[in-house]
Amino acid sequence: MPAIKAAVCHAFGEPLKVENVDLRAPIAGEVEVTVKAVAICHSDISYADGAWGGSLPAVYGHEAAGHVTAVGDGVAGLSIGDNVVVTLIRACGGCPSCASGAPTICQTPYDGDHGPLKTADGGKLHQAMASGAFAEKVVVHHSQVVQLPADIPMESASLLACGVITGVGAVVNAANLRAGQDVVVIGAGGVGLNAIQGARIAGARRIVAVDMSAGKLEVAKEFGATDGVLASDPEPWKAAKAAMGRGADAVFVTVGVAPVYDTAPRYLAYGGKVVMVGMPATGAESKYEAANFAAVGQSMVGSKMGDVVIKRDIPWMADLYGQGRLKLDELISGRWKLDQINEAIADTKGGSARRNVIVFD
Ligand SMILES: [Zn+2]
Ligand SMILES: [Zn+2]
Known part of the structure; x- marks a missing residue:
């Protein structure tokens, strides 16, 4: 499996460790996205601090934007090179919630322990919030991904994954x-x-x-x-x-x-x-x-998550942004490299930050 860099939580309340991990290729229904920007959300911090429990070691991060770099079988409407936003809203499409138009409360469980991530030595690595986006790449279910306009800046787009839609x-x-x-x-x-x-x-x-x-x-x-x-x-x-x-x-x-x-x-x-x-x-x-x-x-x-239907709601928000009617750039208070993620988290915890965004070259 190809190695990528990711920020891994090994123990609640401890700094994340940026290290090589393995990410398998997308299988049926999945897409691989090379992350260009991922915002830090208070949910990531609550998880990393242990407020909500969960499996360890884990990769958090769930507000990402980037480019599609591989597509699994049976995925329609997404192609390599597309600009996309990646959300944590993984929806099966068939449960009573999904079928009644409420995909944010999809009832089909997803176990991130058996997702696309492994530690470098082949051990269990939890893909938190079905995303694991504090990483150079993610492999996610196609239901989590929405195509964006070609000209939207990636760091602004990443905010559409969670804070803005919520x-x-x-x-x-x-x-x-x-x-x-x-x-x-x-x-x-x-x-x-x-x-x-x-x-x-x-x-x-x-x-x-x-x-x-x-x-x-x-x-x-x-x-x-x-x-x-x-x-x-x-x-x-x-x-x-x-x-x-x-x-x-x-x-x-x-x-x-x-x-x-x-x-x-x-x-x-x-x-x-x-x-x-x-x-x-x-x-x-x-x-x-x-x-x-x-x-x-x-x-x-x-x-x-704002009860959104992402493929309905994110395109109109992206369009309002393009028209100057929805502020995204103004929400960003800091840009950081993945290696600086613990500083970025500390800045967010300080309380004065709007959104800190990890950007990749
Ligand atoms: Zn969030
Ligand atoms: Zn469902």
Whole structure:
């Protein structure tokens, strides 16, 4: 098997190790993509820190863009040389979720222990999130891949794999936001900024960003927030409601912090919904006053990966980017080499970064 360089996690909480690993050629239904850019997501960091468990050693990384360099049997519509984005949304196409148009919650399990990766000495190497994209190349199922315009920069395109679709999709698909509705976005990080620009694209009236950092609230305004509220305020929902003149039709929780879910319903208008995007660590619980939901028709709904259908949603987002109506370049705060991945992760953990992207020559 050909050797490639990848950043491998051998123990939770330890630095990743960049080393040679083996990647087999694509079999039926798979494609090989030579990675040109891969963004670092908080999910990668949560996995590497052990927050969600999982098999080790493992290769994380799931927000990649690159060129198709090999195609397995039975793959239609993708050719060698195509610019593509690689997502973690592996969809079988035949389970009840896939068949009802919800591929992000595909019910067919995938075991990354038996994927295309092996350690250099032939041992088990887990392909995390069906991607393993902190690497020079990936071999993935064709359902995870979407063709891109030829002229889109690869580092910008990589963001379409996760952070952008998760935020924009939460607004457009999960909340089904109508023009004129009011929105609160809790957390103005990589996903939150995209929920904010998704709300702007969808025609929201007021878009209130809530974050611990005054600097991030300023950035949020560049992405379309009309108002900003500091989360350190003892009762930030009061300031948010004052800005809107009412409660929110949709509140997007984009941070993986359980106590934030306790208070998210307080921002709601009658009939409003909390869209649950951020994922706290396994076992973390939150609580809220249950009766209110029935009394005033409120709801909480989970949204995985923006409930996207990638071959429908990524092309329109790429086109909006080409028109200057969806910001991608502005989301990138740092570019790094694969050998610098631990520094890049530390920078992301510092909290001030938007998206750090690993780029390949
Ligand atoms: Zn991600
Ligand atoms: Zn499925």
